Amino acid sequence: MSEFRGYTGKSLEFLKNNRITVGDNVKILADLTYLGIIMPRYEHSDDSHLVLKLKSGYNIGLEIEKIKKIEITSSPKKNIEKVESVEKNPNLPKILLLSTGGTIASKVDYRTGAVTPVLSAEELNSSVPELSKIANMDAEVLFSEYSENIMPEHWLKIADKLKEHSNSDYSGIIIAHGTDTMHYTSSFLSFALAGFPIPIALVGSQRSSDRASSDAALNLIGAVKFLIDCKTNGVYIVMHQDENDETIACHFGTRVRKNHTSKRGAFQTVGDDPAFIVVNEQVQRNARNNFFKVKEFQPRIKINTKVALIKYHPGYDPSLLEKIIEMNYDGIIFEGTGLGHIGKIMYGNVKKANEKGIFLGMTSQCIDGRVRMTVYESGRDLLDLGIIPLENMIPEVALVKTMWTLGNFQDRNEIKKIMLENIASELSD
Amino acid sequence: MSEFRGYTGKSLEFLKNNRITVGDNVKILADLTYLGIIMPRYEHSDDSHLVLKLKSGYNIGLEIEKIKKIEITSSPKKNIEKVESVEKNPNLPKILLLSTGGTIASKVDYRTGAVTPVLSAEELNSSVPELSKIANMDAEVLFSEYSENIMPEHWLKIADKLKEHSNSDYSGIIIAHGTDTMHYTSSFLSFALAGFPIPIALVGSQRSSDRASSDAALNLIGAVKFLIDCKTNGVYIVMHQDENDETIACHFGTRVRKNHTSKRGAFQTVGDDPAFIVVNEQVQRNARNNFFKVKEFQPRIKINTKVALIKYHPGYDPSLLEKIIEMNYDGIIFEGTGLGHIGKIMYGNVKKANEKGIFLGMTSQCIDGRVRMTVYESGRDLLDLGIIPLENMIPEVALVKTMWTLGNFQDRNEIKKIMLENIASELSD
Known part of the structure; x- marks a missing residue:
């Protein structure tokens, strides 16, 4: 039954009545005229549609009741079924x-x-x-x-x-x-x-x-x-x-x-x-495209996955951060609020993380826009606690970049430098 | 000096020369004609601009060098400076x-x-x-x-x-x-x-x-x-x-x-x-606005903040979830990938969380669109593990709703029911 693969009820009957099988090139007259290949159907299929692959590669579903005429233009089934x-x-x-x-x-x-x-x-x-x-x-x-x-x-x-x-x-x-x-x-x-x-x-x-x-x-x-x-x-x-x-x-x-x-x-x-x-x-x-790319190919294929992503929110319990510190993480990316903030309630643990040498980076859960931690007092406090503002780096990208940087570089100052350096267009103006 | 508050250098000189002080209603001819009130300036001010509050309530900065003419229309300073x-x-x-x-x-x-x-x-x-x-x-x-x-x-x-x-x-x-x-x-x-x-x-x-x-x-x-x-x-x-x-x-x-x-x-x-x-x-x-609201006012002002938000990503360490379970959390909202997925690596701990009676809800880090966990095998696995798909609820909203639901309702089945009920337009079509 592979020639009617997945078709049941009304749609199966329709195909049989018109002597059409899966893989046939057909011309269908409905609201418009369609040229394409009858595709097989799989689980959860209803029985009121045919699926047609158009020349563009796009598959469409056509309601059988609306089909006025269908005719075979060729039957190159073997091209589809066989490699x-x-x-x-x-x-x-x-x-x-x-x-x-x-x-x-x-x-x-x-x-x-x-x-x-x-x-x-x-x-x-x-x-x-x-x-x-x-x-x-x-x-x-x-x-x-x-x-x-x-x-x-x-x-x-x-x-x-x-x-x-x-x-x-x-x-x-x-x-x-x-x-x-x-x-x-x-x-x-x-x-x-x-x-x-x-x-x-x-x-x-x-x-x-x-x-x-x-x-x-x-x-x-x-x-x-x-x-x-x-x-x-x-x-x-x-x-x-x-x-x-x-x-x-x-x-x-x-x-x-x-x-x-x-x-x-x-x-x-x-x-x-x-x-x-x-x-x-x-x-x-894109005409405005002035993104940055390094010129020389220098593969660095190592990673350190001891990096946590903390999305800060009201009610976030700082003892979760405490656990991350205890578990010997090497980096933490904060998804802060707005311009790059986390509540005062976090300061004690952030200080501890910084003293332990954990890399601390700030991004924003707004996703769009740039972290700026010098606008409000709270941002400046966080800078003093050692958090590095990561410009307009997307939080997920900052996480991956931290894993990569910590995997390939050892020196703490170099890590900070690399994290703020534009390696692969992760930062933009 | 409060009559020139914040103005220094060139801008101070300009105001003095024109016998204008902060609070004056002025008419300024520059690229356009502006009517408004001269505003005071604060930290980080440069000395090349005046700040003018327009009638719309909007403040603009005007470059002194481009001002062709400035005249006072009235000086109701007291209205501004005094309550x-x-x-x-x-x-x-x-x-x-x-x-x-x-x-x-x-x-x-x-x-x-x-x-x-x-x-x-x-x-x-x-x-x-x-x-x-x-x-x-x-x-x-x-x-x-x-x-x-x-x-x-x-x-x-x-x-x-x-x-x-x-x-x-x-x-x-x-x-x-x-x-x-x-x-x-x-x-x-x-x-x-x-x-x-x-x-x-x-x-x-x-x-x-x-x-x-x-x-x-x-x-x-x-x-x-x-x-x-x-x-x-x-x-x-x-x-x-x-x-x-x-x-x-x-x-x-x-x-x-x-x-x-x-x-x-x-x-x-x-x-x-x-x-x-x-x-x-x-x-x-908004004409398409068919959002939902309950009719009767019944305040429920309690909260349970033992709810964690887990944004899943490649490299997420399931022992972080383990810690959350150990810390006796009552609810976990996952920000899964795509239609609401987390890696197989998490399944063991998710099962444990479910057995402990922790409420487990799934949202998507895509933010837009709807969680659908029946499309792929992995979604169906997660449903079997007791994770509740939270439709198109925004992750942050799902977090807050869980805190609220766990604070006001006790029965596990009722909690699930409330979490999927449209209370305040948090779900939409």
Whole structure:
């Protein structure tokens, strides 16, 4: 029954009556005329829709009752169901795709319905055939984890693998990654591989590829175009800019957050436009973009994870900070209020932490804007207690940067210096 | 020298040459023509600007070199320097202002330059004289704290004081409050005083009143207009909508965050427009506004502060959660990743917390969007471990609601029920 995979009830009957099976290229007349491929369906499917993959790579759901006419234009089922070997075109640039898991790096097995990792360039090209027209894709699976299970150890693995390719002939490297913690990973790579000679794009998707409106293919295509045409290096997150399919946004890996749980345009550059956008196949640079990048590639792939993030709030019990001190943490990032404040109730423990030599950095839970601790008395008190104001560094980025700095540098003054130095556009004007 | 308070060098000379002193009403011809009052200056002043308070209440800085002409229109210095008693107009609605501290509730003492709390309706009216034209203002100082030092005990004090006025003839009540933690306070009041018969507006300012471009006066005037004309109840935060002075935004107290460290439009309703705006002296309701409010006033002014907020991130050490369990916390709010996830590494301790009867709620560090824990396997695992998904409740609000719920209800099932019930618009569609 794989030819009607996932279709039941009314939708199954509709397909049978029209002698159409999954994988057929069809032309559908409904409110508009649609050209595309009938996609299989999976769990939680209703029986009143067909799912159609449009040429753009976008999946849509069409209500059967509204379909006036459907006809087969061709039946290239085998192209979909079977892995085909893709001929390489020596004139195209080379792109490497490293997959780490998450929806983006998965391919639905049309026989079993299971989501499996993309294993080869061939499989990748068969799920997003547009890629083979713009680049010669190599692919490698590093591991397969949902991103909430990505740990700092995984960051090290990814960085080590990238380092191996620092002298390769790739035009750029894609890291397929779950979206939940993609911005933490992009931060670490930005610091650990600052100055890496070719651009790196982390790409995810917010909708799995078997669902209508999956963004996986467009994000991948956008990322490949970006890597080929951006004419710069650095670590970026490349995702839909918003709900439409016109624009793919390329965010600096250290200035970006997942700001929405489910929207396709979930990632945003904090306080600015994205560094680049890909629109109408053109890569456009943000004119105001004067972000900073180090020139020389000097990998530093070590980490110290004894860093805590404290989001201060009314009712925060300072004995929690006391426990962190007792547990021999080496760094604490505060997500303070407003311009970078925490209540007076914390001062005693902060003093103790400072005396113990723990690195203390201040960011703001406002997320946008700049920490300024000289405006109010309370900020000045905190400066006296040894807390370093981290400018407009995003709290999550400050956390990762502290882990990285404490892993690669020992001297206390040097640590402070590095934390305030712009390594990978984590600070902006 | 109080007549030239704060002016030095070039600016002092300029004032003397033109026989102008602080408090004079002047007409200034520069790039445009300005009408306003010469304001005193305080610390960190340069000597190249005059500060002028416009009729709108807005302070601007004017460069002396660009002033072509300056003339006195009147010299009502005494109105500014001396507290005058304000005649009440029995036809105007009554508004109560409770002050708790922060820049907004302060008045610059023109003799000493010190920032002191507003002590009386008279002093309030003399610093924002526009208020007496639209309302009879009563004022009371509850306490005077920067908002980073506001603790849950202060929330209780404010709530108790408001409760005293639940049967008064006020049209509404203003709470002047520092901006840093204003949204935590507004959340608590929303729950503790759900159904309070008259509207309550928390008002702050992002610029102290002695600085050019202070937003204090306009926010207060907007709040009074809102309270008089909104024709509803509830707890709101009333602040500039953006950098211009056209629009004052009125946010539901449970759907709002301080999202920028310094901008005047720092507060934003998460995922929606503000509930109301005041523009051109008109109060406009957001048409899409179908937020929820309980009908009956039933104050519940208790709190249990043994609630921890855990922002999960790669590298989070589960032994921190272990400590929280050991410290006998009664509730934990997770700021998970994406749709509401935390790493598998946490499962063992989460299970333990659940078995101990600790309330476990899930929100998202994305801030915008809705937690949905049935999409991925990992979310379903967390549901099985007893974590309650808190829909689209903002993490900070979920924290405060948990403190409030655990303070006022005992039964474990009732606590879960209340946490998912829409008490004060903390949940939306």
